[in-house]
Amino acid sequence: MTQDELKQAVAKAAIEYVVDGEIIGVGTGSTANFFIDELGKIKHRIKGAVASSEATAERLRSHGITVFDLNEVETMPVYIDGADEINGGGAMIKGGGAALTREKIVASVAQKFVCIADGSKLVEVLGKFPLPVEVIPMSHAVVARKLAALGGEPRLRVKDGKPVVTDNGCYIIDVLGLSITDPADVEDKINNIVGVVTNGLFARQGANVCLLGTADGVKKLEF
Ligand SMILES: O=C[C@H](O)[C@H](O)[C@H](O)COP(=O)(O)O
Numbered sequence: 674m675t676q677d678e679l680k681q682a683v684a685k686a687a688i689e690y691v692v693d694g695e696i697i698g699v700g701t702g703s704t705a706n707f708f709i710d711e712l713g714k715i716k717h718r719i720k721g722a723v724a725s726s727e728a729t730a731e732r733l734r735s736h737g738i739t740v741f742d743l744n745e746v747e748t749m750p751v752y753i754d755g756a757d758e759i760n761g762g763g764a765m766i767k768g769g770g771a772a773l774t775r776e777k778i779v780a781s782v783a784q785k786f787v788c789i790a791d792g793s794k795l796v797e798v799l800g801k802f803p804l805p806v807e808v809i810p811m812s813h814a815v816v817a818r819k820l821a822a823l824g825g826e827p828r829l830r831v832k833d834g835k836p837v838v839t840d841n842g843c844y845i846i847d848v849l850g851l852s853i854t855d856p857a858d859v860e861d862k863i864n865n866i867v868g869v870v871t872n873g874l875f876a877r878q879g880a881n882v883c884l885l886g887t888a889d890g891v892k893k894l895e896f
Pocket residue numbers: 700701702703704705754755756757766767768769770771772773776
């Protein structure tokens with residue numbers, strides 16, 4: 674099976690977590706996109722969705738799904754999203770698509786985080802995937818120095834020679850060379866650096882369930 678087929682399989686499997694008549698939180702990225710396409714097929718069953726990025730909002734709307742502003746929503750039963758890495762305890766690295774902050778905010782309102790990922794995302798120790806950190810643009814140099822002091826190798830994310838700008842008007846620093854054995858501690862330390870909006874570690878708000886696409890079928894991990 675290709676990686677896309679594995680992503681499609683977990684996207685389909687995630688439909689069982691959609692709660693009829695409710696609003697669902699929806700993540701960002703290629704796996705989330707497969708999920709949105711599946712959600713489109715059962716859109717009559719839900720009230721609508723809260724999107725974790727402009728791209729996701731656009732795709733949801735293209736399927737005729739009502740997109741709610743998070744400020745109108747107090748709680749939702751489930752948030753469904755991909756991950757760049759997930760460990761055996763449900764802690765994740767996210768933000769490969771620069772949507773980490775809105776993802777973390779929407780996930781914080783949901784009662785359950787369902788992670789959907791192809792099997793390659795399951796790791797023993799987080800950190801091989803560079804850890805994304807969203808920063809206020811004027812602070813990127815000072816934040817990078819502080820991230821280096823924590824033992825990482827920070828790189829400002831650039832595209833076509835210019836810094837990547839998030840949906841929030843901020844920049845992303847990717848931190849290479851980390852071996853994250855205590856994800857909650859690293860999440861807290863980085864979030865404490867002035868100038869950081871948030872970082873892509875989801876340890877304080879880890880996954881409750883992970884649907885993992887493997888050659889032997891979709892495996893369910895519960896945390
Ligand atoms: O910012 C992007 C998100 O955190 C994505 O959920 C993450 O990068 C995984 O993306 P994909 O499903 O494309 O591997």
